[in-house]
Amino acid sequence: MSFTLAIVGRPNVGKSTLFNRLVGRKIAIVDDTPGVTRDRREAEGRIADLQFSLIDTAGLEEGEAGSLSDRMRQQTQRAVEDADVTVMMYDARAGVTPADEHFAKWLRRSNTSVILVANKCEGSAVVDGIYEAYTLGLGEPIGLSAEHGEGLGELYGAIVEALKEKGIDPYEDLDEDEVREGKDKDHGPTEGDMDYEYVDPEDEDEEIRPLRLAIVGRPNAGKSTLINMLVGEDRMITGPEAGLTRDSIAVDWEWNDLPVKLFDTAGLRKRARINEKLEKLSVADTMRAVQFAEVVVLLLDAELGIERQDLRIAEKVVSEGRALVIALNKWDAVDDRLEVTRQLKDTLTRSLPQLKGVKVINFSALTGQGVQRLMPAVAEAYEIWNARIPxxxxxxxxxxxxxxxxxxxxxxxxxxxxxxxxxxxxxxxxxxxxxxxxxxxxxxxxxxxxxxxxxxxxxxxxxxxxxxxxxxxxxxxxxxxx
CATH class of the missing domain: 3.30.300.20 (K homology (KH) domain)
Incomplete structure (x- = not known):
């Protein structure tokens, strides 16, 4: 990847739709509900011969210090700081809003190169919305339709110009034949090319394939907190609110020289309690992450113990044929640890006999106490999962x-x-x-x-x-x- 491209903008302007378009598959949840994306998501994107690291971000919103909106904005700010080029999107149908003006002012103060994109430019009714964008002070807006893939050629040219101004050669990883071949191709995947796609790990090169590890569990069990502790940074939004994570976010990490792809997933509630369309999409995304993983960590709240919903999740992991590790989080808050351990072992023996001997690890993801025992257990489960008997x-x-x-x-x-x-x-x-x-x-x-x-x-x-x-x-x- 020769450069990094971040997509920012206020909620519901089509950032995740453009992200899916540039990646070539639908890996980000798209819904009419504002604020679906909360954590930043990374993937490999392309437009014709341009290949880059792409970051999807949460909708830019102002909020009090420590609020959910403020934490989402901080995640977006980190993405902008890491990016070489930032694409700011606004809704051309709605025109320029005060929120667009506020965050355009914020982007003008940043060190990144900014490309202004007017999304939802199907038809001629959006002309006024495009002209309004000149007041943002970010240059000439590029009109496109992320949903239909229109206008990607103009976006391609703007990215190349922005990179040249920063002294970055976007073709440094390609030879002349690849560049020439890429320029003759289309500027991005068509709508028919896009679908939810998870690559079979067995199809990848054994030497470079990362261990695929999904963290699943009920809402508010501490999944995002655990991933932040493992990677050593506030990569995921955390807080006391249940259901902060709405879609599966992949994070590349390395443990003891072993490449690992971590998947943070949405909390899984009882099916009878899932009514909203967005939560159904989140659950489906979590299930795809389980299918995509090689090892799954079922994270339990040690204060609540193991419940029927946890057993259903474990059964789903087993039915998908994945290796399983059970982790008890918030262990530092448990008073009667012997009773919690006994109850867990009895329940597993009675309800999950097909997982006899499954590894159980206890720790506190918040303080980090005991977390170092998790990855050795994951590595052991992965080795057994790959076992062959002559x-x-x-x-x-x-x-x-x-x-x-x-x-x-x-x-x-x-x-x-x-x-x-x-x-x-x-x-x-x-x-x-x-x-x-x-x-x-x-x-x-x-x-x-x-x-x-x-x-x-x-x-x-x-x-x-x-x-x-x-x-x-x-x-x-x-x-x-x-």
């Missing part, structure tokens, strides 16, 4: 397990498991070849799963068994009469 060793184990406890008969006919093998990792998945797989009860599969966990030391990750009917070489042959 076929010969698996079949020796299978023979011993069946000798200790043979598969039950059904209808007077014996069920035989002839052999098996691990067919994939992430999570460990095994295929068993049986003569009557439909007669093999779930209880016996659970017995095999528990034995496999114990004998090969595979605690806390989902294990999957696939039954397949083995071919009988004598089936269909008629016995010859003597």
């Amino acid at each position: 076929t010969a060793a698996f079949n020796r184990w299978l023979a011993d397990a069946m000798e200790k406890h043979p598969a039950p008969s059904s209808g007077g006919k014996r069920t035989k498991i002839r052999y098996g093998a691990q067919i994939k990792a992430r999570p460990p998945t095994f295929m068993l070849f049986c003569n009557r797989p439909e007669n093999l009860p779930d209880s016996y599969v659970r017995y095999l799963e528990n034995e496999l966990r114990h004998d090969f030391n595979l605690p806390g990750v989902p294990l999957r068994f696939v039954m397949k009917k083995g071919e009988n070489p004598y089936e269909g042959r008629r016995r010859k009469k003597k």
